[in-house]
Amino acid sequence: MIPPSEQISKNTIQDEKGVGTVDRVDRADRVNMGSRKILVFLPTYNEKGNLDRLGEQILSMGPEYSLLIVDDQSPDGTGEIADQLAKEHPGRVEVIHRAPPRGRGLAGRDGLRRASETDCDIIVEMDADFSHRPEDIPKLIEAIHDADVVLGSRYRPGGGTEGFGPRRRLNSRVAGLLSRLALGLRYSDPTSGFRAFRREALASLPWDRFLSDGPSIVGETLYALRKRGYRIAEVPIIFVERRVGESKISPKLILKWIFNLIRIRLNRHCL
């Protein structure tokens, strides 16, 4: 008998322009998620004050959870903390130490591609600085019963932010607006990096054609998934401003992010 997780049927749908076709995986086990394996992907750069606690907390949520940590040779020793976690939890933690150049987008591409090659059922992507709360993960998992992709949204009723000043609030809103304008991502929080994916959805993406090296990877992934007709749901989450470690967001990174949104728009036929 074919296990439910293998009962995959493909149907062909038209892409958003009505030209050409794309494949969409339509799994027969929408409801049977009982034995699901959940892989949590954490991109890390200088998260030594967060990674150990966060990793332990996620792994303690149940035996179905495992971790994929992608570190960019953090100067603060985060990579060694990741290796230590892997040693303490054999078979449950994989670590990728990337060679330069570094970048949230480069780590995202390597991490999500690797995650899509494993035998897990669901991949959760989240920041490693406790801005995304581990206790919200089950909500994302629950919502993936009826979706292929679930976005954790700060701007759905019940969601919110903690510790945001007026400037951060404005930046976040403007980033959402630009993502909607540039890429047509009409979700309440299109820049959210707290998301869950069915593995098959990620496995269908053309990672070699992605161009993001920085945080624009979030919008680029979402664009490519939507283009393939995957069902995208949103659930409210609380985003907590980082308490430990330093932000990597700089004016230069923001400008580059805007530039990359335009490049993704121009490159959209390749996605």
Ligand SMILES: Nc1nc2c(ncn2[C@@H]2O[C@H](COP(=O)(O)OP(=O)(O)OP(=O)(O)O)[C@@H](O)[C@H]2O)c(=O)[nH]1
């Ligand atoms: N591997 C890797 N991870 C990164 C890199 N830059 C940021 N990250 C990680 O990506 C996640 C999200 O980072 P951002 O939200 O973009 O940056 P941040 O430093 O968390 O910024 P704040 O949320 O403002 O504190 C965090 O887990 C970071 O450690 C990078 O160059 N390489």
Ligand SMILES: [Mg+2]
């Ligand atoms: Mg952060």
